[in-house]
Amino acid sequence: MAKSSAKTDAETGPQADAGTPRERYRAQVRAEIKQHAWQQIATAGASALSLNAIAKQMGMSGPALYRYFASRDDLITELIREAYRSLADTLHATAATGADLTVLAHTLRDWAREDPHRYLLIYGTPVPGYHAPQDVTGISDEIMKTLLDACAASLAARKTPPPAPAFLAEHREWAAGHPAPPAALHLALTFWTRMHGVLSLELAGHFAGMGFDSALLFAAELDALAPR
Structure with missing residues (x-):
């Protein structure tokens, strides 16, 4: 590269x-x-x-x-650690400016498109037999906490927060101790899966030849999740 x-x-x-x-x-x-x-x-x-x-x-x-x-895993760990650290710092710097969920989403897309192989290493197909160490998991938790902060703020600005699945109130281990209410947890999970779904397909080339601008699809998905 x-x-x-x-x-x-x-x-x-x-x-x-x-x-x-x-x-x-x-x-x-x-x-x-x-x-x-x-x-x-x-x-x-x-x-x-x-x-x-x-x-x-x-x-x-x-x-x-x-x-x-x-070992090979030692090298992969270093690459993955640096990738997560880069994304965590990038999103944190954007959030520190007061950016909302929409801006964070576009920051995520810009970061992914800047170096697709770096993105796909951490969010693409897992490397067989590889298990990330605890400190790498901790950096990924930082990313999710930044997202949860933005989701909680987005919902706080709405007059009537949307309902959330009841199970999220009981199963929140993935939220790394974040006190976000279930509605914010649900928004974060939905945001994470849909944004990464579009990005992963785009960067892997699956939209090639389909005749539409993937940036517009990303924006439409985002607007459905976090309308201004």
């Missing part, structure tokens, strides 16, 4: 020179490994990711590469 060569302030500022030469070299090699991993994912999918193939591309031995990532 081609990446921009432009450097951010964080990459060129004082922090870029932090650490010993050995630490900087290690960070550089790990970054190169991840770049090759993304190229493999773009070509053949995450399930085909091979550390030995990356080692060959980099002119390294397999054992040498394993000093940077202990």
Whole structure:
């Protein structure tokens, strides 16, 4: 996957020179490994990711590469962790401006379209045999909490909140302790499934040749869920 060569302030500022030469070299090699991993994912999918193939591309031995990532799952975890962290921070920054649910939805779509393989790694077909560690689950909980805040605010602005399925009052483990009322839980679940449904189909190319603008479909689904 081609990446921009432009450097951010964080990459060129004082922090870029932090650490010993050995630490900087290690960070550089790990970054190169991840770049090759993304190229493999773009070509053949995450399930085909091979550390030995990356080692060959980099002119390294397999054992040498394993000093940077202990296993394929270790590398996948790093990619997934960074993807979730990026989305969580992006949505949080948008929400901090006072943005409503509609703006958050379009922020999600923009983030997904910016790098479809990154999106599909975390919301596409699960990698067989892979289980995310607890800290990655915690980052995904941050995303859901931001969404639940927006859903609760959206419903608070309505004169008559819509009814919610009764079971949501009893089964709210997925809400990560958020105090949102059942109606907000229902809106969040509906929003999450329908927005991701449209995005996943769009990014996987399933709308190609159907003769409509997927952006308009996304907007129509959103308007049905969160009318202005």
